[in-house]
Amino acid sequence: MSTDLAPEVAKPRRFKFNWVDSFLWFVRVAALIAITIGVVGSFQNFAAGEGPSATAWRDLIISSITTGSMYGLIALGYSMVYGVLGFINFAHGEVFMSGTMVGLISATMPFNNGFWDSSPFISIVVVLLVAMITSTLVAIVIERVAYRPLRGAPRLIPLITSIGVSFFVQYAFAGLFGVATRNYPPSPPGLAADLSIFGITLPISGTRALVIAVAVVSMIGLWYFVTKTKTGSAMRAVAEDKEIAGLMGIDVDKTIVTTFAVGGAMAGVAGLMWALLFRGVDFLTGFLPGIKAFTAAVLGGIGNLPGAMLGGVLLGLFEGVGPLLVLGGLGIPGVSQLKDAVAFAALVLVLIFRPTGLLGERLGSEDRV
Amino acid sequence: MKNKRSLRFLAVLGVFSLVAAACGDGGAEFEEGELGAVTVEAGEAIQIRSLNAISGEVAFLGIPNERAVEMAIADYGQIHGHDVDMGTGLDDLCSAEGGQQAAQTIVSDESIVGVIGTSCSGAATGAMPLIEEAGMVMISASNTSPALTSDLEGTAGENSFEGYYRTAHNDLFQGQAAANFVYNNLELTQVALIHDGDPYTNGLTTAFENAFTELGGTIVLHTAVTVGQTDMVPVLTEVAAAAPELIFMPIFPAEATFIVQQAGDVEGLEDVAWMGADGISVENFMNLPESENMYFSGPDTQFATNTNESTDLSGEQFLADYESEFGEAPSADFWGHAYDATTLLLEAIEEVAVVDGDVLHIDRLALREAMTAVAGYSGLIGEISCDEFGDCGSSVISIFQHNNLADHQASKANILYTYPES
Numbered sequence: 001m002s003t004d005l006a007p008e009v010a011k012p013r014r015f016k017f018n019w020v021d022s023f024l025w026f027v028r029v030a031a032l033i034a035i036t037i038g039v040v041g042s043f044q045n046f047a048a049g050e051g052p053s054a055t056a057w058r059d060l061i062i063s064s065i066t067t068g069s070m071y072g073l074i075a076l077g078y079s080m081v082y083g084v085l086g087f088i089n090f091a092h093g094e095v096f097m098s099g100t101m102v103g104l105i106s107a108t109m110p111f112n113n114g115f116w117d118s119s120p121f122i123s124i125v126v127v128l129l130v131a132m133i134t135s136t137l138v139a140i141v142i143e144r145v146a147y148r149p150l151r152g153a154p155r156l157i158p159l160i161t162s163i164g165v166s167f168f169v170q171y172a173f174a175g176l177f178g179v180a181t182r183n184y185p186p187s188p189p190g191l192a193a194d195l196s197i198f199g200i201t202l203p204i205s206g207t208r209a210l211v212i213a214v215a216v217v218s219m220i221g222l223w224y225f226v227t228k229t230k231t232g233s234a235m236r237a238v239a240e241d242k243e244i245a246g247l248m249g250i251d252v253d254k255t256i257v258t259t260f261a262v263g264g265a266m267a268g269v270a271g272l273m274w275a276l277l278f279r280g281v282d283f284l285t286g287f288l289p290g291i292k293a294f295t296a297a298v299l300g301g302i303g304n305l306p307g308a309m310l311g312g313v314l315l316g317l318f319e320g321v322g323p324l325l326v327l328g329g330l331g332i333p334g335v336s337q338l339k340d341a342v343a344f345a346a347l348v349l350v351l352i353f354r355p356t357g358l359l360g361e362r363l364g365s366e367d368r369v
Numbered sequence: 370m371k372n373k374r375s376l377r378f379l380a381v382l383g384v385f386s387l388v389a390a391a392c393g394d395g396g397a398e399f400e401e402g403e404l405g406a407v408t409v410e411a412g413e414a415i416q417i418r419s420l421n422a423i424s425g426e427v428a429f430l431g432i433p434n435e436r437a438v439e440m441a442i443a444d445y446g447q448i449h450g451h452d453v454d455m456g457t458g459l460d461d462l463c464s465a466e467g468g469q470q471a472a473q474t475i476v477s478d479e480s481i482v483g484v485i486g487t488s489c490s491g492a493a494t495g496a497m498p499l500i501e502e503a504g505m506v507m508i509s510a511s512n513t514s515p516a517l518t519s520d521l522e523g524t525a526g527e528n529s530f531e532g533y534y535r536t537a538h539n540d541l542f543q544g545q546a547a548a549n550f551v552y553n554n555l556e557l558t559q560v561a562l563i564h565d566g567d568p569y570t571n572g573l574t575t576a577f578e579n580a581f582t583e584l585g586g587t588i589v590l591h592t593a594v595t596v597g598q599t600d601m602v603p604v605l606t607e608v609a610a611a612a613p614e615l616i617f618m619p620i621f622p623a624e625a626t627f628i629v630q631q632a633g634d635v636e637g638l639e640d641v642a643w644m645g646a647d648g649i650s651v652e653n654f655m656n657l658p659e660s661e662n663m664y665f666s667g668p669d670t671q672f673a674t675n676t677n678e679s680t681d682l683s684g685e686q687f688l689a690d691y692e693s694e695f696g697e698a699p700s701a702d703f704w705g706h707a708y709d710a711t712t713l714l715l716e717a718i719e720e721v722a723v724v725d726g727d728v729l730h731i732d733r734l735a736l737r738e739a740m741t742a743v744a745g746y747s748g749l750i751g752e753i754s755c756d757e758f759g760d761c762g763s764s765v766i767s768i769f770q771h772n773n774l775a776d777h778q779a780s781k782a783n784i785l786y787t788y789p790e791s
Contacts, residue, residue: 064603
């Protein structure tokens with residue numbers, strides 16, 4: 001046992017063979033080689049005129065980025081709650097689902113009376129507001145009912161609770177809305193067409209452009225809120241150290257509610273994106289995007305807000321473009337069925353190279369010990 | 370001491386003979402087979418169960434099946450003075466896990482004679498090991514995976530079980546029918562296949578691939594989506610790169626909806642023909658404008674004039690009864706199969722049941738033998754004969770083109786091809 005009085009003398013480091021380390025190095029090198037061969041193979045195929053055309057690649061990348069920005073917005077909620085409370089709120093996927101489900105009500109009526117097509121902008125803003133308000137309310141209620149009574153309990157307990165809450169919300173919605181898949185109306189004609197600005201037609205549909213724009217605006221808004229406003233500073237203080245923040249006169253409970261509300265609002269925005277991109281919703285809609293968004297949060301570095309957004313976009317690209325680019329280049333047929341496998345393999349690889357995620361985790365003082 | 374023991378022996382003997390007398394003298398006559406038997410006491414009902422997908426995405430398939438079972442039981446009436454009881458409809462969740470869980474519930478009740486189910490082939494692979502073990506029979510109205518029975522050439526499928534029967538067609542027929550139609554009638558040779566990993570969808574795309582390659586066509590891509598997947602642009606990009614003339618996707622409505630809705634976003638799919646199977650020729654999917662002009666293969670449902678020989682009910686009458694009882698038309702195409710499956714089971718029970726006063730003995734092995742021996746039975750779906758692997762279906766497949774968004778029945782009557790060709 002070394003004490004301060006008798007500091008240990010640093011021994012010269014000697015090379016020591018370690019099976020686990022060498023295995024990890026082997027995995028890293030093998031993965032890099034496989035990815036390189038795959039990508040080179042894809043480029044060769046492309047040069048030879050095989051496989052997807054240039055426009056197909058471009059459309060694929062654009063669609064992957066849009067899906068990814070939706071993951072990113074949901075991931076923000078995971079990251080913020082993790083930063084402040086230090087547990088994964090698995091019910092966040094359901095917060096997202098509740099926004100899309102209730103938003104559907106506000107989309108069906110204007111569609112039936114023709115308002116959806118004649119004033120697409122107002123209709124979409126209404127759906128956005130309804131989805132955001134619903135998700136925010138659901139997030140706040142979940143925090144108040146399920147998590148606040150557990151404040152101070154070991155962290156595993158709210159984690160398990162969140163899984164229970166997730167089932168509760170799913171089946172509550174199954175009871176309210178039924179189990180069948182319901183469809184949002186198709187995008188208004190103006191949005192479904194390719195976007196044109198000042199007479200120049202861009203190779204991206206208005207819907208996808210809108211989704212990316214909404215994601216960027218939300219991210220900037222959130223960044224401004226967290227770094228420049230008083231409430232945002234309070235949130236960061238609580239994330240840093242709840243006790244000290246309390247002593248400094250910050251209302252910790254209120255700040256935590258705010259965190260859930262903001263995360264919920266972001267999930268509501270993602271709900272609108274889902275409605276525009278995929279249209280079909282049911283009570284299980286939140287599950288898979290929730291898992292993907294959690295993955296995105298870990299990929300970018302959990303607790304780190306720009307990391308969540310970056311992780312989301314990258315995960316979208318990995319799962320959308322990855323199978324065709326890497327596996328397709330290796331000559332494997334029917335690769336798109338390996339979409340999820342590629343996405344999670346990418347997560348493992350990133351964590352092998354950077355164990356704290358791409359932009360690094362942000363942890364409170366208790367977690368750094 | 371010695372006296373006491375013999376006294377006790379006498380007492381036991383006395384009680385035993387009293388019990389034997391109470392049970393009636395027929396007890397000695399009926400001898401149960403190696404799988405055991407079910408004894409239905411006086412005044413009790415014969416227990417059968419319905420195991421169908423009645424919740425979730427695939428409920429459209431299971432609910433009409435379950436209702437048809439109820440109707441068949443009511444129409445059939447009593448068997449040797451005993452009612453038939455279906456209990457509460459069980460749910461197979463359209464998954465192997467769901468099938469297994471429900472089967473656990475079923476086999477724990479030894480009074481159950483047989484099961485009508487499952488809706489999904491995947492669920493049957495989960496349920497059948499337990500049902501087989503318990504000596505029961507299960508008759509499915511809508512399992513079509515070849516793996517559950519045989520390859521139609523005498524080799525048992527990898528998931529075939531004793532005690533398993535079905536009135537649905539074997540998908541080798543459907544694969545052949547679809548391949549013939551695409552190759553001969555549409556004169557297309559480049560086809561891409563999409564399944565979702567379920568034994569039904571995978572079995573059907575594989576059957577199509579074999580039949581189509583045999584005819585001389587080319588499968589340019591055989592890929593899959595996952596259940597619950599929503600972003601279809603990557604898979605469609607891969608499909609478009611393979612440049613097919615037709616896409617055959619015998620999957621379920623949720624994923625199929627996302628596919629047809631996102632196909633417009635992918636370059637190179639503008640002129641492709643689309644074809645689905647009986648999993649998506651349903652209300653929800655056929656309401657989508659994108660599904661117009663798609664081809665659908667499925668069991669032939671022109672049953673109007675067919676009659677079930679046990680209940681004398683015609684297809685037309687069934688639909689009228691169904692409509693008046695449930696206020697809608699059946700949401701999937703296997704109602705006739707479910708009705709016939711039920712009457713077949715009840716007919717077999719009636720045949721093998723040994724009447725013993727007010728008591729019925731139903732031997733499990735004899736019941737299986739009676740099912741396997743079914744031949745020339747006339748049901749709603751046509752003539753039913755079971756083979757040794759459990760395939761009992763009439764196996765008539767028809768292919769229609771969806772040319773009327775407003776009236777699905779009119780579309781379904783727009784039949785372009787029927788197999789076997791007559």
